[in-house]
Amino acid sequence: MKFLSIVWMFLVMSVFPIFGQSPEELPLFSMPQLTYEGAFRISSHSNGVSNLNYNQGPIAYNYENHSLYIVGHSHHQAIAEYVIPEIVKSETLSELNMVETPIQVFSSVLTKTNDGNPQKINSVGGMYYVNHGGQAKLIVNGYEYYDAPADNTMTTVIIEDANAIETSPVSGYYSFKGGAGHTSGWISPVPEEWKEALEGSHITGQSSGIPIISRASVGPSAFSFEMSDALNAVTSIETTTLLDFSLSNPLNKDLSNESKTNNIWTHLSRATYGFIVPGTRTYLTLGNSGGHESGVCYKCTQDNGKLCGGYCPPVASDRYQYYWLWDMNDLMAVKNGTLKAYEVMPYDHGFFESPFQETGNKGIGGGSFDPSTGNLYLTIQSGDMEQGTYSRPPVVAVYNTNGSVSENEILEHVEVTMYPNPTSDILNIEGMVSESVIQITDMNGKQVKSITTSEASYPFDMSSLSAGMYVVSVRNVAKFTVHTEKVLKVD
Numbered sequence: 001m002k003f004l005s006i007v008w009m010f011l012v013m014s015v016f017p018i019f020g021q022s023p024e025e026l027p028l029f030s031m032p033q034l035t036y037e038g039a040f041r042i043s044s045h046s047n048g049v050s051n052l053n054y055n056q057g058p059i060a061y062n063y064e065n066h067s068l069y070i071v072g073h074s075h076h077q078a079i080a081e082y083v084i085p086e087i088v089k090s091e092t093l094s095e096l097n098m099v100e101t102p103i104q105v106f107s108s109v110l111t112k113t114n115d116g117n118p119q120k121i122n123s124v125g126g127m128y129y130v131n132h133g134g135q136a137k138l139i140v141n142g143y144e145y146y147d148a149p150a151d152n153t154m155t156t157v158i159i160e161d162a163n164a165i166e167t168s169p170v171s172g173y174y175s176f177k178g179g180a181g182h183t184s185g186w187i188s189p190v191p192e193e194w195k196e197a198l199e200g201s202h203i204t205g206q207s208s209g210i211p212i213i214s215r216a217s218v219g220p221s222a223f224s225f226e227m228s229d230a231l232n233a234v235t236s237i238e239t240t241t242l243l244d245f246s247l248s249n250p251l252n253k254d255l256s257n258e259s260k261t262n263n264i265w266t267h268l269s270r271a272t273y274g275f276i277v278p279g280t281r282t283y284l285t286l287g288n289s290g291g292h293e294s295g296v297c298y299k300c301t302q303d304n305g306k307l308c309g310g311y312c313p314p315v316a317s318d319r320y321q322y323y324w325l326w327d328m329n330d331l332m333a334v335k336n337g338t339l340k341a342y343e344v345m346p347y348d349h350g351f352f353e354s355p356f357q358e359t360g361n362k363g364i365g366g367g368s369f370d371p372s373t374g375n376l377y378l379t380i381q382s383g384d385m386e387q388g389t390y391s392r393p394p395v396v397a398v399y400n401t402n403g404s405v406s407e408n409e410i411l412e413h414v415e416v417t418m419y420p421n422p423t424s425d426i427l428n429i430e431g432m433v434s435e436s437v438i439q440i441t442d443m444n445g446k447q448v449k450s451i452t453t454s455e456a457s458y459p460f461d462m463s464s465l466s467a468g469m470y471v472v473s474v475r476n477v478a479k480f481t482v483h484t485e486k487v488l489k490v491d
Helices: 002-015 192-198 227-231 328-335 407-411
Strands: 035-042 059-062 067-071 079-083 104-107 123-132 135-143 156-159 170-176 187-189 202-204 222-225 240-243 270-276 282-290 319-327 348-351 364-370 375-380 395-400 417-419 426-430 436-442 447-453 457-461 468-476 481-489
Touching (some): 123 227, 135 227, 192 328, 240 328, 417 481
Antiparallel strands (some): 123 135, 156 170, 202 222, 222 240, 282 319, 319 348, 364 375
16 A cells, blocks of 8 residues: 555656746646547527527636536627536447536627727637636637728627626727737636746637738737736736737748648648646647648639638648647747747647547637646537537537556656757757657748657758758657757758
């Protein structure tokens, strides 16, 4: 028994941060640690002014009611609240529990402000529930779907009584500083260990993938802010920029993937939720992407004969759910002024394989994270096609961030070293364990070299590359990134 207690203490100390450990020293999160816990369904029947068919996607977890606020049909942009049923761990729709009726029916909120919604905000980008001095409130971010002049500045309203959405006063509009197309999306909590360093209690973000790309962050963004500032706002809400892009400085310049080497961000990419994983130094963003294999065309006829109305992949099936993982140390460098917000690169990115997306549109509409349990709720767009011929509500999938790390990962802390840096030719990479993939990416996000090796050390030849800064990542065959480093190539 004593032996088991010691082993358990060792595992806990390995997975969770040690008291007094600075957040910059916390481990990076890997996607295999995000475990699928199950899912549930919600009835597609109308309740109030809307229903969940072809819904917008954003959700917000209410920890007091163990419920979700969810946005209805994209044409209505109304909000309802549903209790979360018992989660069934299955990938078969018919085995999941169904919620039939809401706690609160769908009610419109974007047009209820005293200022009359002067900028015609008509799309919900994100929501967050908070109890402020005993009063339940719902923070709602929004944007104008087609802001052609790209001149909107307003982002946020507050439902003053989140327990009575239909009759509650709605205050606003307020403006998160940083640009409406950069701050009008998701809202997520900052873990305790990061609040002091970030000087904020929450994060708001947004990305391109909505019309008028010039107004948006062309890559996932992150702005920290104090919730108290938002709740007491008069007009604007102060933010601190941590991660941000633009059309001039996108996450990847080859947005149409003409090179067929862009596996990071295209015209079809969109992040719909982001949060800092507690106990780690990872900012995890999730959403959708496409065109990484066949490229991106505009108003073209796809291989299935369909004429698309905007950007789309030539191969219709070249769309998927996607994730991007960011090192918080890089975001801190942005905050401290040693790195520009558009110079940060994800240390890992790739396909996110959730259940139910094969019958849906392969989209993640939104998310909400519950730090008390580690549960991440995601809406899988149009994932439920068994409620009627024309019914297309989402499936709510539940993941958990407390997934156990394998014994090898706990006991085998790998120290990868790269030298010399700068280098004119050979970059020596040492300290790898088992089979590893070494990738080198330029600062535009284009992968320029990739090799797989089973050696503990490898002389990586960079002599043929142009002078400049590159990102070199080393990860095992399961895509667990053990080390990422910026390397300067000189002539």
